[in-house]
Amino acid sequence: MPDGKGTHGSRTRDRDPGLQPERTRLAWRRTTLACAVAASLAGRQTLHSGIDPASLVVLALVVVAWLAFLALAHRRIRAMRMPRPPALSPRAAVAAVACTFALAVLGAAMLR
Template sequence: MTGEPPRDPGAQPERTWLAWRRTTLTCAVSVALTARVAVERPSGLAAGAACLGALAWIGLLVTAHRRIRRLSRPRPETMGAAETVGTLACVLVLIGVGGMMVL
């Protein structure tokens, strides 16, 4: 025993789980709208943006699933630097994809 009191998770794991789900759902909707634009106005840029957005969404989804799984542990680890940078990169790609679709 490390002397630490047992974890009282309260509602924190559930709030974090819901936040990850909202984020991945929002990204899925963004990618779906990008794909719709690519179908309605076929161009290389639109198709590329839809594919890039889908890859970023998959990366974000994988990270979210890993993070949610870790929340079930008594003392979940914090996100590592690689996961944090990967998540940030996925979000920035999705922002860029959205910007490309506005043009």
């Protein structure tokens, strides 16, 4: 019998995640693809604007940021396969934001 607080007595109910883990996994894949496109465009911009040492350094940083995001996303996608995936750690969330921000800043630096 419900106790008025959304639970049934002393029994605990397992959360049914439904399709949420699949949607989250697909969102990570889309974001990884968007980062890959940004890195590819940075490489294209470097080739078309002339290769100089500064452009190569920025391009190398873009590739590092993309690879870091790729590793983070791959780890999260694998975690989403579990029946009850763990929450994204604050450290991983900050790393994902830092990679995204780095790609944006480095992309702007490529257009100088």
